[in-house]
Amino acid sequence: MRPNFIALPKLEDGHPVNKLRESFNRRNEVILYHHDPVGIVFIGDSITDYWDIESYLTLSNNKRIINRGIGNDRSQWVRDRFEADSLQLKPDWIVLSIGINNTKELDEDQSEANQQQIKDRILADIEVMIEMAQARNINIAVATLTSTNRPNLEGFIVRAQLVQSINQEIARLCTQYGALYINYYEQMTETKDGIDYLRDELTDDGLHPHVLGYDIMAEVIETAFAGRYPVIRKTEN
Known part of the structure; x- marks a missing residue:
């Protein structure tokens, strides 16, 4: 008998999250049908989507690592798919990595008001998802958010400064709620002339x-x- 599960519909034609919707619905049903033990769900945008996580990480408790990133x-x-693509899988942990694509709105409007609106949107959504997870x-x-390295794009400096500010508030939210703070930014960023860049040697396109x-x-x-959950990093041979 098929399990009861949340299967989300596609959104309007051309919406970017549609491309994996049917695939995720089917995969989620199979996980629930087989009662697969899920250790960690990684959910986010293309930086998560493009990451073949199980080539890098494994769990010593033999539970699964699930990737639910969408470019x-x-x-x-x-936030709209958080229940379907993470909570209903009943993982031990969720790793949430989202927000850099919200800053695309700076391409059209770099005003302080728009910067604040982008920042507020990201932080409000993250806060709700923290609350949703903890309620379960x-x-x-x-x-x-990771830094970028596209200095030729208009608004690069504004985006770099906004990302830094958003990350400070993510750290604050994690402290407030007792969530784990994952600081990719510090390890992947270098500063040139007072501006933070994604390190040249870590990216081909300045973003991913x-x-x-x-x-x-x-x-x-x-x-x-370390000391919280049995995550093991696979090293190159």
Whole structure:
């Protein structure tokens, strides 16, 4: 007999989260049908989506690591699918990494008012998701937004400064709620002339980590979870 589970519909035509909706619905049903023990769900945008996490990390308790990242996702859209793609899988932990795509709105409007609106939106959504997880007695970790390295784009400096400010507030939220703070930013960023950049050697496109960037992210995860959960980082042969 098929399990009762949350299967979300696709949104309007062309919406960026549609591309994995049917796949995630089917995968979620299978996990619930087989009562698979889930250790950690990673949920977020393309930085999560493109990460083949199980090539970098494993759990010594033999539970599963599930990737529920979607390219171009934003905080409000993750919030809408948070129940379906993470909570209903009943993981021990959720790692939430979202927000950088919200800052695309700076391409059209770099005013202080819009910066504040973007920041408030991200933080409000993250706070709600922390509360949702904790209400279900599921541990949650929240990752920093990563820095970028696209200095030729208009608004690069404004975005860099906004990301830094958002990360400070994510740290505050984690302290307030007792959530685990995952600081990718510190390990992946270098400062040039007072502006923070994603390190050149960790990215090809100035936004997404490549294999070396993901290796640092895996190391950050392993360190953050040390003594809390049996996460083991796989090292290259």
